[in-house]
Amino acid sequence: MSTVTELDGFAAEMLSDAFRLDPYPTYARMRAECPVYRAPHGVWYVTRHADVEQALGDPRLSNDRDRMTGALVARDGRMRELSRLTSRLGRVMSNTDPPDHARLRSLVNKAFTARRIEELRARVQTVVTRLVDAAVAAGQPTDLLTAVASPLPHTVVCELFAIPEADRDHVKEWFRGLGRISEDIERAVQVVDAFEEYLTGLVHERRATPGDDLISALVTAQARGDRLTDHELLSTCFMLITAGDETTTNLIGNGLLALLRHPDQLARLRADPALIRQAVDEAVRYDSPTQAIVRVAAEDVGIGGHTVPAGDLVYLVLASAGRDPEAHPDPDRLDLSRPPGRHLGFGHGPHFCLGASLARLEAELAIGTLVRRLPHLRLAVDPGRLDWRPNPLQRRLTALPVTYTTGTDPLERT
Incomplete structure (x- = not known):
């Protein structure tokens, strides 16, 4: 068992610039020294693959919005306004427990x-x-995060929901506002108001005249005679439109960077494009776009030999689980021949990411196309000069500048 001083040291490390740039050495020490770690502010961090996997399937670790809100506000009164805002978005499957979760997920x-x-x-x-x-x-150097990784998921979700072209710039601005929700609550309230009004109009329109889009499919979805209420439908649309944007951007950016820093694996992918699915799966494990998932203990829960008291928040660190040598041999090496499917990057259990297949599809096509179209793709700066956003739950570059030579893939023009 680590001493109190060492535990405080981990908490300090997780607030440092060094951790923001590369959290994996800290995670390795946590797995070795204190794999179930209670920080001084009362939040638990679970870092070993086996413990994270077990915890993700434990129904006593709740994802219920009301429980989560209570736990957050109890630790930081500043979260009260944020919790009031998020509560307006309603109860959707991502913030409910069984049986509500099972009902909502079956419909979606x-x-x-x-x-x-x-x-x-x-x-x-x-x-x-x-x-x-x-x-x-546009010429070189090119920031692939701005040019491809960021606009792709936004554009795809607009296609999926058949959002009119004339409205897409507004939706993009709302996405940006929601991305800064914790920094500017007043602005976030305005964004939610506008987005909610807009989605209400879309739902009414598709209810009257259904089309071949996801909103229309949700309007008509039924299971055992059940259907989404108007509020559930609106909240679900809001969740699906916003949930995959950040994660997919991170997956594409982190995956490209991983390949650029492992030129032998990039060469393998060039030689065998069929490896793209394994490349994306390995990218999720190697540098998880979602660093951690938060749960709250609904009752006392045993994790890794520790008892987590009811009401405490638990961070299940997916990124650390992906680098656990007990589950992934030689985990700090990107390896496209690694057997797929063992990582927890899209979660596990009843809350496994509904949008995983869409995120994979977007990443496969984006990374695969860039590798084919841009021979000799390489970083335009030293890797040590790359910067990352300060977010404990998401890992995202601020930019990914590259240079390349251009080529033409005949498959792109057919």
Whole structure:
């Protein structure tokens, strides 16, 4: 068991610039010295793969919005206004426990099927090609985060929800406002008001005249005679539109960077493009776009030999689990031949990420196209000069500047 001083040291490390730039050495020490770590502010960090996997499936670790809000406000009164804002978004499957979660997920699954996602492939490829063409036309060096990784998921979700072209710039601004929700509550309230009003109009329109889009599919989704209420429908649309934007951007950016820093693996992918699915899966494990998932103990819960008291917040550190040598041999090396599927980057259990298949599709097409279209792709700056946003739950570069030579892939033009 670590001493109190060492525990305080971990908490300090997680607030440092060094941790923001590279959290993995700290996670390695936590797994070795204190894998279930209670920080001085009362939050628990679970870092070993086996413990994280078990905790993700434990129903006593709640994702219920009201429990989570109570735990957050109890630790920081400044969270009260933020919690009031998020409570307006309603109860959706991502912030409920069984049986509500199972009911909501069964309804949403009716609309968010693997077939529907696969049918998007050609449309997503068209968007990717357009973005890469524009990036090449703009000249070098190119920031692939701004040029491709960030606009792609926004554009795809607009396609998925059939948001009119004339409205997409407004939606993009709302996304940006929501991304800064904890920094400017007053602005966030205005964003939620505007977005809620806009979505209400879309729902009413699609209820009257359904089309081949996700909102229409949600409107008509039924399971055992059940359907989403108007408020549930609105909240679910809000969740689905916003949830995948940040994560998918991070996945594409982090995955590209991982390949650029492992030129042997980038060469393997160039030689065998069929490895793209394994490359994306390995990127999720190697540098998880979602660093941690937060839960609150609904009752006393045993994790890794420790008892987490009811009401305490628990950070399940997916990024650390992905680098656990007990689950992933030689974990600090990117390896496209690694057997897929063992990482926890998209969660595990009943709350496994509903949008995982869409995120994978977007990342496969974006990274695969860039690797094919831009031979000799390389970083335009020293890796040590890259910067990362300060967010304990998401890992995202501020920019990914690259240089390259251009090539033409005949598959792109057919």
